[in-house]
Amino acid sequence: MIDISVTAPIHNEEESIPLLCEKLHTVLSKLNKTYEIVLVDDGSTDSSWNVLLEQAKKYPCLKLIKFRKNFGQTAAMSAGINESSGEIVITLDADLQNDPEDIPAMLAKLDEGYDVVCGWRKDRKDTFVNRKLPSLIANRLIAKITGVNIHDNGCSLKAYRREIIGQVHLYGEMHRFIPAHASWVGGKVTEMPVRHHARQFGKTKYGISRTTRVILDLMTIKFLLSYSTRPIQVFGKIGLHFGVYALLFLTFVGIEALGGALGLFTSPWFGEDLLVKRPFWVITPLMFLGFCIQFIVLGLLAELTTRTYHESQNKKIYNIKEVVTSEK
Numbered sequence: 001m002i003d004i005s006v007t008a009p010i011h012n013e014e015e016s017i018p019l020l021c022e023k024l025h026t027v028l029s030k031l032n033k034t035y036e037i038v039l040v041d042d043g044s045t046d047s048s049w050n051v052l053l054e055q056a057k058k059y060p061c062l063k064l065i066k067f068r069k070n071f072g073q074t075a076a077m078s079a080g081i082n083e084s085s086g087e088i089v090i091t092l093d094a095d096l097q098n099d100p101e102d103i104p105a106m107l108a109k110l111d112e113g114y115d116v117v118c119g120w121r122k123d124r125k126d127t128f129v130n131r132k133l134p135s136l137i138a139n140r141l142i143a144k145i146t147g148v149n150i151h152d153n154g155c156s157l158k159a160y161r162r163e164i165i166g167q168v169h170l171y172g173e174m175h176r177f178i179p180a181h182a183s184w185v186g187g188k189v190t191e192m193p194v195r196h197h198a199r200q201f202g203k204t205k206y207g208i209s210r211t212t213r214v215i216l217d218l219m220t221i222k223f224l225l226s227y228s229t230r231p232i233q234v235f236g237k238i239g240l241h242f243g244v245y246a247l248l249f250l251t252f253v254g255i256e257a258l259g260g261a262l263g264l265f266t267s268p269w270f271g272e273d274l275l276v277k278r279p280f281w282v283i284t285p286l287m288f289l290g291f292c293i294q295f296i297v298l299g300l301l302a303e304l305t306t307r308t309y310h311e312s313q314n315k316k317i318y319n320i321k322e323v324v325t326s327e328k
Contacts, residue, residue: 001087001162003033006103007080008094008156009073011042014051016096016200021055021062023100028061031104038063038084039094040077043070053324062326068319075318077156078170082316083323089160091175098157099195106159106192115164115187118150118179119157119194138218145218146180150191153179157194161187177218239293 006024010017021037028035041049041064052064065079081089088110092098102119109117143149153176160178164187168178179189 002036002085004035004088005038005084005086006090007038007084008092009040009042009076010048010094012044012046013094014046014048016094017051019096020094021059025059027100027103036061036063038080040065040080042076043067056324056326060326064324065320066322068321071318074170074175077175079318081165087162089165091156091158093156095199097197097199102194109192110159114190115161116179116182116189117159118191119155120152120191121155121196122193124196148180148183148189150179
């Protein structure tokens with residue numbers, strides 16, 4: 001098996017690609033380890049693929065993957081990981097904002113016994129309102145909900161051991177939650193400050209609109225981390241709460257009605273128009289049958305769905321058109 005695989009998603013980065021390949025080759029060739037560079041063209045509409053083919057003629061250990069269309073960053077990152085074969089997998093962006101020079105330090109951090117090393121763009125070179133502020137809010141929210149205290153989940157520069165990243169299946173915008181997934185399966189996660197450069201070419205593909213998708217995926221990740229193997233614990237608890245309330249209501253109106261019927265005490269509510277004066281008689285069965293039973297049944301159905309989810313992880317979220325390896 002190869003020692004190190006470095007992978008990056010490519011989308012309309014024709015100007016950055018030559019510099020990226022040069023920097024990666026320079027850094028990796030000094031490590032005295034076997035390596036490969038896996039670059040995934042995520043449906044670029046510029047000449048990125050042609051530029052990549054030129055780099056394959058120039059540099060060794062380069063593997064190129066071309067998607068049939070744009071599937072998104074998570075899909076491209078997933079393909080890069082799946083199609084690589086290194087014991088250590090390193091991901092980064094192709095826009096040169098991540099610095100390949102940080103790779104040796106990340107490898108040294110892995111050697112300390114960690115399974116995942118996350119880059120922390122401590123001195124981030126981005127605009128505040130539409131990049132830094134949403135990222136700050138999102139990172140604090142992610143840390144609070146997942147319990148994995150990482151300052152910069154959005155930094156693509158990360159290093160993983162194969163046995164950990166191989167167990168993570170990515171969907172939606174889930175690439176930013178890989179540390180949480182890794183922690184869930186028992187991986188040891190840490191972070192380290194890394195360099196961050198201002199974008200040299202093109203324009204960013206990310207904006208504040210991505211925040212909504214991150215929040216929705218965060219709901220998913222919370223469920224997966226806490227209840228993915230026991231959804232009945234979520235829906236069942238809700239159903240049981242409704243059942244308890246229904247039982248309390250039923251006991252209250254039952255005692256009152258029974259007491260009035262036996263003449264134990266006078267109930268101003270007891271009589272022929274009981275259903276009008278005591279709507280609890282309608283609410284109680286509705287709450288028990290409509291809410292309690294439904295949520296418990298929903299939980300049981302979710303249990304069956306969960307087993308299907310965990311036993312049928314073969315469908316990929318991308319479609320590869322072409323794979324090219326270096327001629328050298």
